[in-house]
Amino acid sequence: MSAYEAVIGLEIHAELKTLSKMFCSCDASFGGDPNSKTCPICLGLPGVLPVLNRKAVELATRLALALQCDIAPYSIFHRKNYFYPDMPKNFQISQYDLPLGVGGHLDLEMEEGRVNVGITRVHLEEDTGKTVHVSKSGRIHGSEYSLEDFNRAGVPLLEIVTEPDIRTPEQARTFVQELKSIMEHLEVSDCKMEEGSLRCDANISLRPHGSSQLGVKAEVKNMNSFRALYRALEYEIKRQEEALAQGGEVVQETRHWDADANVTTPLRTKEYAYDYRYFPEPDLVPLELDQAFAGEVRAGLPELPAERRKRLREDHGLPEHDAGLLTSSKALGDFFEAAVGAGANPKAASNWMMGELSAFLNAQNIEIDEVRITPAQLAAMLGLMDKGVISGKIAKSVFEEMLAGGKDPETIVEERGITQISDEEELVRHTEEAIRENPASVEDYRKGKEKALGFLVGQVMRKTKGRANPQLVNDMLRHRLHEEPREG
Amino acid sequence: MDPLYDMKAWELQGLIARGEVSAAEVLGSVLARLERVEEEVRSYITLTREDAQAAAAESDRVTSRGGSPGVAAGIPMAVKDVFCTRGVRTTCGSLILEDYVPVYDATVLERLHREGLIMVGKANMDEFAMGSSTENSAYGPTRNPWDLEKVPGGSSGGSAAAVAAGEAIWALGSDTGGSIRQPASFCGLVGLKPTYGLVSRYGLVAFASSLDQVGPITRDVRDCALLLSLIAGHDPLDSTSLDFEVPDYLAATRGDLRGLRVGVPRELMQEGLTPGVRKAVEKSIDLFAKLGAEVEEATLPNLDYALSAYYIIAPAEASSNLARFDGVRYGLRVGGAEDMMEMYGRTRAAGFGPEVKRRIMLGTYALSAGYYDAYYGQAQKVRTLIVRDFRAAYERFDVLVSPTSPTPAFGLGEKVEDPLAMYLSDVCTIPVNLAGIPAINIPCGLEDGLPVGLQIMGKVLGEVTILRAARAMEEALDFRAKPGAEKGVEP
Numbered sequence: 001m002s003a004y005e006a007v008i009g010l011e012i013h014a015e016l017k018t019l020s021k022m023f024c025s026c027d028a029s030f031g032g033d034p035n036s037k038t039c040p041i042c043l044g045l046p047g048v049l050p051v052l053n054r055k056a057v058e059l060a061t062r063l064a065l066a067l068q069c070d071i072a073p074y075s076i077f078h079r080k081n082y083f084y085p086d087m088p089k090n091f092q093i094s095q096y097d098l099p100l101g102v103g104g105h106l107d108l109e110m111e112e113g114r115v116n117v118g119i120t121r122v123h124l125e126e127d128t129g130k131t132v133h134v135s136k137s138g139r140i141h142g143s144e145y146s147l148e149d150f151n152r153a154g155v156p157l158l159e160i161v162t163e164p165d166i167r168t169p170e171q172a173r174t175f176v177q178e179l180k181s182i183m184e185h186l187e188v189s190d191c192k193m194e195e196g197s198l199r200c201d202a203n204i205s206l207r208p209h210g211s212s213q214l215g216v217k218a219e220v221k222n223m224n225s226f227r228a229l230y231r232a233l234e235y236e237i238k239r240q241e242e243a244l245a246q247g248g249e250v251v252q253e254t255r256h257w258d259a260d261a262n263v264t265t266p267l268r269t270k271e272y273a274y275d276y277r278y279f280p281e282p283d284l285v286p287l288e289l290d291q292a293f294a295g296e297v298r299a300g301l302p303e304l305p306a307e308r309r310k311r312l313r314e315d316h317g318l319p320e321h322d323a324g325l326l327t328s329s330k331a332l333g334d335f336f337e338a339a340v341g342a343g344a345n346p347k348a349a350s351n352w353m354m355g356e357l358s359a360f361l362n363a364q365n366i367e368i369d370e371v372r373i374t375p376a377q378l379a380a381m382l383g384l385m386d387k388g389v390i391s392g393k394i395a396k397s398v399f400e401e402m403l404a405g406g407k408d409p410e411t412i413v414e415e416r417g418i419t420q421i422s423d424e425e426e427l428v429r430h431t432e433e434a435i436r437e438n439p440a441s442v443e444d445y446r447k448g449k450e451k452a453l454g455f456l457v458g459q460v461m462r463k464t465k466g467r468a469n470p471q472l473v474n475d476m477l478r479h480r481l482h483e484e485p486r487e488g
Numbered sequence: 489m490d491p492l493y494d495m496k497a498w499e500l501q502g503l504i505a506r507g508e509v510s511a512a513e514v515l516g517s518v519l520a521r522l523e524r525v526e527e528e529v530r531s532y533i534t535l536t537r538e539d540a541q542a543a544a545a546e547s548d549r550v551t552s553r554g555g556s557p558g559v560a561a562g563i564p565m566a567v568k569d570v571f572c573t574r575g576v577r578t579t580c581g582s583l584i585l586e587d588y589v590p591v592y593d594a595t596v597l598e599r600l601h602r603e604g605l606i607m608v609g610k611a612n613m614d615e616f617a618m619g620s621s622t623e624n625s626a627y628g629p630t631r632n633p634w635d636l637e638k639v640p641g642g643s644s645g646g647s648a649a650a651v652a653a654g655e656a657i658w659a660l661g662s663d664t665g666g667s668i669r670q671p672a673s674f675c676g677l678v679g680l681k682p683t684y685g686l687v688s689r690y691g692l693v694a695f696a697s698s699l700d701q702v703g704p705i706t707r708d709v710r711d712c713a714l715l716l717s718l719i720a721g722h723d724p725l726d727s728t729s730l731d732f733e734v735p736d737y738l739a740a741t742r743g744d745l746r747g748l749r750v751g752v753p754r755e756l757m758q759e760g761l762t763p764g765v766r767k768a769v770e771k772s773i774d775l776f777a778k779l780g781a782e783v784e785e786a787t788l789p790n791l792d793y794a795l796s797a798y799y800i801i802a803p804a805e806a807s808s809n810l811a812r813f814d815g816v817r818y819g820l821r822v823g824g825a826e827d828m829m830e831m832y833g834r835t836r837a838a839g840f841g842p843e844v845k846r847r848i849m850l851g852t853y854a855l856s857a858g859y860y861d862a863y864y865g866q867a868q869k870v871r872t873l874i875v876r877d878f879r880a881a882y883e884r885f886d887v888l889v890s891p892t893s894p895t896p897a898f899g900l901g902e903k904v905e906d907p908l909a910m911y912l913s914d915v916c917t918i919p920v921n922l923a924g925i926p927a928i929n930i931p932c933g934l935e936d937g938l939p940v941g942l943q944i945m946g947k948v949l950g951e952v953t954i955l956r957a958a959r960a961m962e963e964a965l966d967f968r969a970k971p972g973a974e975k976g977v978e979p
Contacts, residue, residue, distance in 0.1 A: 040592050044812045046585070047572040047594060047691040049726050079808050081855070083832055090811035146828075148816070277855035279864060282697035282805055284727050 023050030044088025064101025094125035118163030184330035338375030372406030511562035561604025584839025594691020612646030641671030666917025673941025688723030751786030751885035764935020807851030892941035
């Protein structure tokens with residue numbers, strides 16, 4: 001065991017799911033032709049003024065309440081001043097010392113026990129545009145020129161800052177996963193890391209076990225997936241450990257996670273050593289949220305992942321593990337519950353979702369809301385299995401076709417003529433054949449080796465190309481072999 | 489009858505309504521006058537003659553069909569070059585925006601267009617409204633029509649000079665620390681800085697957001713009330729704009745001064761006033777009393793710190809507001825740079841004049857880590873004290889009066905090399921912006937042939953009261969002097 005304990009705090013940015021931008025009425029959705037979603041305000045033309053998006057405040061309040069934060073009755077916006085071409089005004093409007101939500105927490109159920117992660121603050125700010133450096137490397141150094149796309153400029157962002165309560169990369173990953181699921185359940189953000197609508201930075205330092213003092217921290221940026229977060233922290237712990245073990249020290253700096261090289265590298269001082277010259281944004285009035293507003297938002301809060309997990313366990317008898325996975329995203333949980341609503345056996349639906357379905361999602365690198373299969377179709381397929389129309393093995397190939405083409409399972413079964421053989425007369429032929437061809441197994445079974453029966457069932461399944469009703473074959477064989485042994 | 493270019497808007501409206509003159513004739517008179525005097529006065533940066541002629545023709549067409557072309561129709565206006573005008577270049581008196589053509593109209597322009605605006609051109613100003621003489625314009629100084637060797641005041645000096653010289657009937661200005669009232673004072677005009685939030689700032693290129701206000705520069709109080717009623721009112725595009733019912737300002741100007749409680753802040757009558765200014769203002773104060781007002785000395789104890797607080801807060805906000813002029817998206821870009829930072833540096837070095845640079849540096853410093861509390865934080869506290877001082881004074885008084893400027897118009901070049909002396913010329917007007925209250929300038933006398941201005945300050949949303957007081961005083965003072973050919977423009 002290492003002599004050191006890691007102390008990790010996270011800073012997460014999530015784009016809010018509003019129709020319009022934070023301070024103007026431009027479309028806030030992702031993508032589109034460069035600069036097609038802009039107006040004088042989000043382009044920062046001379047003379048424009050910001051007007052706060054009410055929906056953004058509501059969504060931010062929703063998350064702050066879900067994280068048990070106190071909602072500030074009075075909060076204000078500041079200007080964060082620095083020059084960068086993706087910032088049209090060369091300042092970012094952001095909350096600073098009076099954020100919307102403070103003092104919350106989020107509990108994580110870990111193998112090592114419950115971990116309580118404090119939420120320092122939840123605040124609102126505006127996103128920047130995007131710079132594309134035109135060069136071979138895509139980096140600013142050596143680029144011929146750079147292009148600016150301001151479609152993202154002014155999209156509302158939530159910043160969530162945690163206390164340094166996280167101790168392991170696994171806890172960090174779990175925290176972000178849980179937060180993502182919460183935001184999905186609250187419908188405050190799409191949380192798509194690959195589109196940049198969820199971004200994560202970490203502050204990390206080491207200290208000897210048992211010490212209560214904080215070590216020198218490094219800030220790690222550019223962790224654009226759960227995997228990247230985990231591995232970057234893992235790397236950083238190792239790096240700092242080595243530095244300390246050799247009697248050296250950790251330098252306070254900002255480091256960049258390079259996912260290709262699997263290392264963190266320091267950013268040049270010049271790139272981050274800004275004095276932001278924060279001061280209250282004079283073009284906006286203070287945000288005064290009364291108790292009634294907070295109460296209204298609180299009353300409208302939907303079920304959160306933790307409650308949903310509990311309900312899946314209690315109402316559907318799912319194990320902890322299943323409930324955890326099915327609530328790791330809102331869409332998974334919704335799919336599951338819709339399938340159960342359509343008559344699926346909960347455990348069977350869960351197994352299929354965590355097995356075949358998630359293998360498919362991973363292989364295709366898509367999200368559950370992008371698959372062609374509907375929860376009702378999954379329920380129907382499970383129904384066909386229950387009724388003995390198809391075997392588990394056939395179900396797998398039917399499921400594959402459902403995923404590929406979005407067809408109903410009944411249609412596939414009919415088209416392929418792959419209904420299960422439950423006709424005893426037809427099966428007798430195959431069981432007799434199997435007995436004839438495998439006398440040794442017959443002998444073994446009769447001597448009490450139960451496994452030998454399984455082998456014979458398998459033989460029948462092979463002969464019928466998997467279409468035999470396995471339960472029926474099992475019964476038939478057992479019955480037949482318990483009769484008196486016949487000669488010849 | 490006075491020449492058309494020399495008349496008031498309300499007079500011209502009457503003539504036009506009665507069919508005695510057309511909008512085209514009024515504009516023709518103003519443009520002819522402009523041809524004669526503009527070379528000397530230089531009120532405008534950009535002229536929009538053709539647009540104005542088209543607007544006048546349209547106005548006459550509507551009138552001839554028995555329609556109503558709007559309250560601003562037929563009245564040629566000068567618009568300070570700090571307002572965004574769609575399709576018409578907007579320089580803010582700066583090289584950095586020399587070729588900048590906005591894609592949208594400021595809210596005030598939009599409102600005026602709906603009322604048949606006839607815009608003669610974009611008026612000269614101190615660069616980004618920073619200055620008190622219009623000498624900080626990248627397009628050269630404007631001269632005072634009363635004396636061509638004097639400044640017209642600033643920063644709305646072009647607007648005021650245009651109205652005083654007959655190159656416009658009325659004008660739109662902006663006032664951050666006196667930029668409407670002081671040039672109105674120097675040019676013998678009426679100028680109103682409304683309550684902060686009364687007029688939308690959307691499309692007004694920001695200098696200091698918490699202090700900027702839009703207002704009229706006119707030839708009398710009636711015109712001032714008329715123009716104010718066209719531009720005042722809530723704008724959903726400006727979060728700081730007040731949501732209230734706009735009163736009928738013109739109707740409000742009628743009434744007398746009996747029982748009006750008038751306070752004279754002693755801090756604004758102390759040293760620094762020229763004898764002529766003191767005399768004219770004291771005479772006006774006596775006149776208040778004669779007209780039935782109750783006049784008493786008032787005190788605003790923290791006023792001594794107003795100028796210092798202003799010169800922290802305004803530059804701080806300006807340093808941030810002007811950051812967007814970086815050569816990336818619009819305006820000037822100086823090429824040949826090795827990298828982005830150098831491009832920013834070269835562009836801003838070439839695009840901004842010395843006063844703008846001075847204030848950006850002052851403001852940047854005042855907001856810097858480690859200095860914020862000592863400067864910006866402290867200045868905001870002073871501002872709060874000044875707000876309280878005024879609030880306390882308005883418990884006892886309905887209006888406060890003072891000189892608008894401690895001196896009449898000073899000489900061209902006289903204070904250019906001495907920024908502090910220049911800053912001091914706004915000592916009477918700056919507290920009003922810090923407090924967010926309205927104040928109006930009316931001419932109240934002459935010193936050495938140059939106009940002296942009286943400032944009447946009101947409570948928040950007290951426009952109705954100060955307009956009434958101003959009109960009563962205007963009638964009583966009966967200020968009829970006009971620029972003369974001896975030193976100023978030919979009549």
